[in-house]
Amino acid sequence: MAVKAPYASLSCSFIGVGCPSYIPIHGFVDDGYKEVYNLFLNNFKRGDDMGAAISAYVNGRQVLSLQGGWKDKKNEIEYTKETLQMSSIIVAQLVEQGLLAYEERIATYWPEFSQGNKENVTLEDLMRHRSGMACLDHPLSYENASNPDKLADILARQPHNFGGKAVHAYHGITQGWIQNEIIRRVDPENRTIDNFARTFKEKWGSEWYLKPDVTKGLDLKRISPFYSRSIYQQILPFLKALLDPRQDSSITLDLFRKNSFVMRAFRNPHMDQYLGVMNTNVTHRSVEGPSYSGHTNADSIAKLASILANRGKSIVPGEPDLFIKDTTFDIVSQYIDDYETDIVLPLVPFVNLKGGWMLFPNQHFFKVSDQERSAEFIGGMGAGGSLFAFNEKYQIGFGYVTNGYYGTSGIDERSIAILSVRAPFASFPCTLFGIGCISNIPIHGYVDDDYKEVYDIFLNNFKQGLDVGASVSAYVDGRKVISLQGGWQDIEEKVEYTNKSLQMVFSTTKILGVVVIAQLVEQGLLSYDEKISTYWPEFAQGNKENVTLCELMRHKSGVASLDKPLSFQDAYDPDVLAEILAKQPHNFGGKPIRAYHSFTQGWYQNEIIRRVDPQRRTIDSIVREFKDKWGSEWYLKPEATEGLDLKRIAPFYRESLIRRLVSLASILINPWRDTAFFWSIFDKTSLLYGSAIHANLDQERGLSNTNKTHRTVEAPAYSGYTNTDSMAKLGAILANRGKSMVPGEPDLFLKDSTFEELTKFISEEADVILPELVFVNLRGGLRLLRNKDNFKLPESENIDFLGGVGSGGSVLAFNEEYKLAFAYNTNSFYSHAMPDDRSSLILGSIVKQVKKKAREAELIKSS
Structure with missing residues (x-):
């Protein structure tokens, strides 16, 4: 908790005592953006920020300007709009004037630069971090950096980092100095970037100071100090990287190797190799460092961003344009190449445009639902959390600054929380500004009058950006009362989500194995208490001779994890797969221990079934009959199913990479959270690795079974x-104890005792693979979905269910007492294995109404 809330006291983070009761907030926010105020304030309440500011323009008008927290916590000085915190624009202006050209070699302007294999490096290479000048071979002193001529000589003599080859390597410190030397050589007045940027205040009211301590007339009291996380919180990630044998620690170790690329890129150019946050040394603030030394505020950033969103044209009558020619913006923002892996920061998805601006690709950052490149944001981000972003299509300019320094390479959960984390499938402009939201959300199906509230909740999931495409159905007392489908099956192709759409439901599929085996037990072909080796003698190998069918159904059979990787070819051939499964040793030497069989359970069930079934059928063969019998469609290997229209299959949509990384980071850096589970995914000998990686066909990356070839394999x-x-x-049939609800349809179970056997409670155990999830499997394998552990409905709606839950959000739940059956499906994949608010809020509304009707019926009966 303390790591997640680095600026809250330990007592506040841990037990809620000693939290700040007063958080100063200044500025304004238009009525249409009130939610931003709450998100901004919440950053301080959670202890994620000490002092920060946010500003935004929409269509050339400032719609919010907020400053909060403290500039100086010790002296209780509040963070206001007077607190302070560009070179691509200035270079673009000089290109526009014909003084520079992106395609020209830097040596044309600066002949000495051609030394050390740099003779062919162009200005565009420099702007896009491909000039081979990311690192310096020798440490830079303050004395050298403060003398422009000495600094120019050092930079000119520095050999190309890659022998002349154009490789993307983030120029964290050096880029601005090289730009400065080029600019002062071509500008008639020999100005530098700071000289140009200082004129922005009079022209556009945008303040920028690159060497504040030698800037005449600047009140230095306006400068906010940085607040770093505690030493412990800073060291923890390094210790994990160094001590965990499963993690690649090479980048961390390189920070301590004098000749490493990372050391030469970040330490050598750092004046006097000063320890701490860069440029906080008062003396160093007298040196112009255009790559990093800008001091500004969120209003200034947003104003400049808004002009850029307007293609460099003025947004205020009487103010000059930033760019004179219409073509300048097109040239600067020209897209060159897709994401290139950076040598210095390989985990950051860099896409630099022709003029040096950073493109924020949808899939990695803000998840704009509009898939056109014009909807992606452009700008820049700074270490510690600052953000400069604009978008021409939506006419948005956005700025965020903070004195709460995390030491990250850019955007983190604070700005993500404000931008769009609450709406993972809504666009950034929709979430923050209400612009570009989907106005016409297709909803199909029907809902009974008693459950009209469900329609509103379901529709709201789409409005909030929580779902792309989804469906919900419910039966009460054997009658279907809800069948709704909404959003898009395929948003790119604008294919709507309907009752014909088919969705993969992951582990909710396991309920089929439960039903089919219960039917075979009923027929006397199987027994829960019988050893599996009775039906499948080869299974007895590797200490599995005493494993029972009941143990397999309850994830206690010791075959959750495979010792060797499983290939598509292995799984495609049932006989080859059966041999592999039989030879797999018991994971616990024969001892029945609860370990979730995420992939393997269905394959073991299938082999048992085809050995006892007179027709040697598998689960897929049997459940395919469900369509004719009960109108219930299930396909376990759709790409190999004759007659199935594959266009019905809905693709999955995932949260952006940046959101997943933020979520993951919040787990990894939390000292109160047991992260052993996560780290074990990198240990090839761990149970989790064997169950989640080895058992995943061809060790497929991404979501399992989304590979079309793999969809020819039955995996129940x-x-x-x-x-x-x-x-x-x-x-609904299961809620009726397996008895038919429709005249003429057969029963699912013929005997009354079958349902009793299937739903017997035996015990509850912690799972050794997924210890944080609460699993309770009944005798026949059904999950007991306790409300307190799963749906977390309020006490008035508190009932427990039986059924199954799948990764990403699918749910099938039923309750015998109220004869209630509920199902939820979505193509918007959340990385968890439990129900979430999308389905739980709907289920809560249904339960509330069902209980109300039950009370009314009881009153009528009693009267």
Whole structure:
């Protein structure tokens, strides 16, 4: 908690005592953006920020300007709009004037630069961090950096880092100095970037100071100090990287190797190799460092960003244009190449445009639902959390600055929280500004009058950006009361999500194995208490001779993890797969221990079933009959299913990479959180690795079974494709103890005792693979979905369910007492294995109404 809330006291983070009762907030926010105020304030309440400011323009008008927290916490000086915190623009202006050209070699302007294999380096190479000048071979002193001629000589003599080859290597410190030397050589007045930037205040009211301590007339009391995280919080990630044998620690170690590339890129150019946050040394602030030394505020950033969103044209009558020619903006923002892996910062997705601006690709940053490149934001981000972003299409200019220094390479959870983390599938402009939101969300199906509230909640999931495409169905007392489908099956192709759409439901598929095996137990072909080796003698190998069918159903059979990677070819051939499964030793030497069989359970069930079934059928063969019998469609290997229209299959949409990384980081750096589970995914000998990686066909990256070839393999533990009408229908029959609800349809179970056997409670154990999740599997494998552990509905709506839950958000739940069956499906994949608010809020509304009707019925009966 302390790491997640680096500026809250330990007592506040841990027990809620001693939290700040007063957080100063200054500025204004238009009525249409009030939610931003709450998100901004929440950053301080959570202890994520000490002092910060945010500003935004929409269509050339400033819609918010907020400053909060403290500039100087010790002296209780509040953070206001007078607190202070560009070179691509100035270079673009000089290109516009014909003094520079992006395609020209730097040596044309600066002949001495051609030394050391740099003769062919162009200005564009420099702007896009491909000039081979990211690192310096020798440490730079303050004396050398403060003398422009000495600094120019050092830079000119520095050999190309890659022998002349254009390689993307982030010029964290050096880029601005090289730009400065070029600019002062071509500018008739020999000005530098700071001289140009200082004129921005009079022209556009945008303040920028690159060497504040020698800037005449500047009140230095306006400069806010930085607040770093505690030493412990800073050291923790380094210790993890160094001590964990499963993590690549080479980048961390390189910070301590004098001749490493990282050391030469970040330490050698750092004046006097000063320890601490760069440029906080008062003496060093007298040196102009255009790559890093800018002091400004959020209003100034947003104003400049808004002009750029307007293609460099003025947004205020009487103010000059930033760019004179219409073509300048097009040239500067020209897209050159896709994401290139950076040598210095390999985990940051850099896409630099022709003029040096950074493109924020949708999939990595703000997840703009509009898939056109014109909807992506452009700008820059700074170490510690500052953000400069603009978008021409939506006419948005945005600025964020903070004195709470995290030491990250740019955007973190503070600005993400404000921008769009609450709406992972809504665009940034929609979430923050209400612009570009989807106005016409297609909703199909129907809902009974008693459950109208469900329609509003379901629709709101799309409005909030929580879902792209989804469906929900419910039965009460054997009657379908809800069948809704909304959003898009394929948003790029504008294919709407309907009752014909098929969605993979991951582990919710396991309920099919439960049902089919219960039917075979009923027929006397199987017994829960019988050893699996009775049906499958080869299974007895590797200490598995005493494993029972019940243990397999309850994830206690010791075959959750595979010792060797499974290939597509292995899994495609049932006989080859059976041999591999039989030879796999018991994970715990024969001892029944609860370990979630995420992939393997269905394959073991299938082999048992085809050995006892007179027709040697598998689960897929049996459940394919469910469509004719009960109108319930299930396909476990859709690409190999004859007659199935594959266009019905909905692709998945995931949260952006940056959101997933922020979520992951919040787990990894939390000292109160047991992260052993996560780290074990990198240990090839761990149970988690064997169950989640080895058992995943060809060790597929991304979401399992989204590879079309893999969809020809039957995997009853996760590969089910269906829709919520089919799921809810099956759930409704189970809620009726396996008896048919429709005249003429057969019963699912013939004997009354089958449901009793299936739902017997045996025990509850912690899972050794997924220790943070609460699993309770009944005798026949059904999950007991306790409200307190799963849906977390309020006490008035508190009932428990049986059923199954799948990764990403799918749910099939039923309750016998109220004869209630509920199903939820989505193509918007959240990286978790539990129900979330999208489905839980809908289920809560249904339960509330069902209980209300039950009370009314009881009153009528009693009267």
